[in-house]
Amino acid sequence: MKICIIGTGYVGLVTGVCFADLGHSVICVDKDTHKIHNLKEGIPPFYEPGLKEIILKNMEAERITFTSNIKQAIEESNIIFIAVDTPALLDGAADISKVMAVADTIAQQKANQLKTQSHFFVVVNKSTVPVGTGELVKEMFFQKGLTDDNFAVLANPEFLREGSAISDSMKPDRIIIGSYSEKAIEMVEALYKPLFRIDLPIIRTNLETAELIKYAANSFLALKITFINEMANICDAIGADVHQIAKGIGSDGRIGRYFLHPGPGYGGACFPKDTRALVKIAEKANCETKIVKACIEANEAQKKVMIHKILNYYQGFIEKKTFAILGLSFKANTDDVRESPAINVINDLLKHNAIVQVFDPVAINNVKKIFGDRIKYKENIFDTLLNADALIILTEWNDFRYIEISKIKELLIAPVIFDARNLYDPKQLKDNGFVYFSIGRDNC
Ligand code: NAD
Numbered sequence: 001m002k003i004c005i006i007g008t009g010y011v012g013l014v015t016g017v018c019f020a021d022l023g024h025s026v027i028c029v030d031k032d033t034h035k036i037h038n039l040k041e042g043i044p045p046f047y048e049p050g051l052k053e054i055i056l057k058n059m060e061a062e063r064i065t066f067t068s069n070i071k072q073a074i075e076e077s078n079i080i081f082i083a084v085d086t087p088a089l090l091d092g093a094a095d096i097s098k099v100m101a102v103a104d105t106i107a108q109q110k111a112n113q114l115k116t117q118s119h120f121f122v123v124v125n126k127s128t129v130p131v132g133t134g135e136l137v138k139e140m141f142f143q144k145g146l147t148d149d150n151f152a153v154l155a156n157p158e159f160l161r162e163g164s165a166i167s168d169s170m171k172p173d174r175i176i177i178g179s180y181s182e183k184a185i186e187m188v189e190a191l192y193k194p195l196f197r198i199d200l201p202i203i204r205t206n207l208e209t210a211e212l213i214k215y216a217a218n219s220f221l222a223l224k225i226t227f228i229n230e231m232a233n234i235c236d237a238i239g240a241d242v243h244q245i246a247k248g249i250g251s252d253g254r255i256g257r258y259f260l261h262p263g264p265g266y267g268g269a270c271f272p273k274d275t276r277a278l279v280k281i282a283e284k285a286n287c288e289t290k291i292v293k294a295c296i297e298a299n300e301a302q303k304k305v306m307i308h309k310i311l312n313y314y315q316g317f318i319e320k321k322t323f324a325i326l327g328l329s330f331k332a333n334t335d336d337v338r339e340s341p342a343i344n345v346i347n348d349l350l351k352h353n354a355i356v357q358v359f360d361p362v363a364i365n366n367v368k369k370i371f372g373d374r375i376k377y378k379e380n381i382f383d384t385l386l387n388a389d390a391l392i393i394l395t396e397w398n399d400f401r402y403i404e405i406s407k408i409k410e411l412l413i414a415p416v417i418f419d420a421r422n423l424y425d426p427k428q429l430k431d432n433g434f435v436y437f438s439i440g441r442d443n444c
Pocket of ligand 1 (some may be wrong): 009
């Protein structure tokens with residue numbers, strides 16, 4: 001079986017290299033010719049631990065190729081994955097125009113090919129799409145004269161996390177495969193089989209259920225984060241410790257200890273857009289989503305928590321004060337800054353005419369595209385701290401955990417830290433003369 005993956009972003013590229021690593025023959029396609037040019041040289045388009053190595057290994061083994069020639073890739077393949085982006089429209093609904101454009105190209109190409117060569121192919125949607133999209137794709141294929149004997153459409157939503165994408169793909173908790181075609185499900189299951197020695201953690205569903213599982217999973221995780229953030233704000237107000245709250249509730253197996261770390265609000269390319277899209281999916285079906293709507297609203301408020309602490313401390317006057325920001329990506333181990341809380345904090349500081357100097361181990365170039373010369377970009381932690389009035393930590397990179405406290409004190413104008421990731425021990429900092437604000441532990 002020859003696999004083609006259309007869209008070589010975080011999901012498409014990682015899926016492609018992991019399938020290649022399992023021994024399959026994979027063609028990765030993208031319309032971005034610059035990206036493809038670099039990939040042919042073994043250069044990944046974004047930072048992801050272990051990605052470059054696995055690309056090079058599989059290129060060398062001739063199991064993976066990269067191309068912008070979508071038609072040829074489709075013609076040569078019988079399992080075609082769609083992994084293009086589905087960003088939010090202005091009203092919050094998911095924009096599926098790129099998925100539909102790719103589906104249209106597949107339908108046209110396969111309709112032509114089938115005139116001379118009979119075969120069965122499957123279209124697997126990995127993009128996160130609203131319920132009903134798989135049916136729309138099927139309809140498009142029928143309109144091109146294709147029949148159930150020629151093709152099937154599957155939904156196979158992706159659950160990898162940026163920063164641990166390779167290991168998530170190689171050791172998935174579960175694989176969701178939604179389709180009405182038994183034959184197609186078996187073809188796709190066969191691709192995943194090398195991952196597991198005994199039981200395949202595969203959940204077979206219909207198309208609609210698979211599409212909704214993805215939104216349900218992301219919205220539930222967003223809720224968990226938002227809940228602990230809300231607890232953190234209560235902790236700040238009453239003098240409790242949010243980490244002990246997290247431990248206290250997370251040790252209960254019904255709650256679970258993951259995703260109970262407080263912070264500056266969730267961000268990234270998935271949770272914000274998928275929660276908003278779920279509200280729209282429900283609205284379309286005349287259903288209410290009171291909890292998810294509240295979660296979105298609470299998260300927007302959470303992105304303001306740090307700037308409120310900063311303004312409170314300086315009594316509203318931060319004009320011309322210099323802030324050293326460590327961490328720009330929406331979480332550690334990625335260069336992705338889409339909907340990163342750091343963007344909100346920087347915007348708020350600039351609105352108050354503060355001076356902002358920033359450092360991130362890998363995300364600086366992406367932030368330059370947003371802020372240009374309105375902020376200063378530094379090459380390392382110490383240059384960033386030098387002569388700043390205060391330090392603000394916005395991403396939980398490991399590099400930031402072990403900075404010597406004495407060094408921070410020496411470089412800053414005043415020993416003031418606003419830590420949105422709770423990287424340091426409040427007592428230790430206070431004992432060393434720091435004014436230290438974190439999330440959910442300020443009065444401990
Ligand atoms: P991305 O923006 O990183 O990559 C999308 C790629 O598709 C880009 O390289 C773009 O050039 C390419 N593309 C767009 N239209 C194309 C076309 N017509 N032909 C060929 N290539 C085309 O997106 P992503 O983060 O990989 O997300 C892809 C989908 O997976 C989205 O629906 C997203 O919600 C979902 N998802 C993302 C993650 C994540 O962590 N990023 C996790 C799970 C699911």
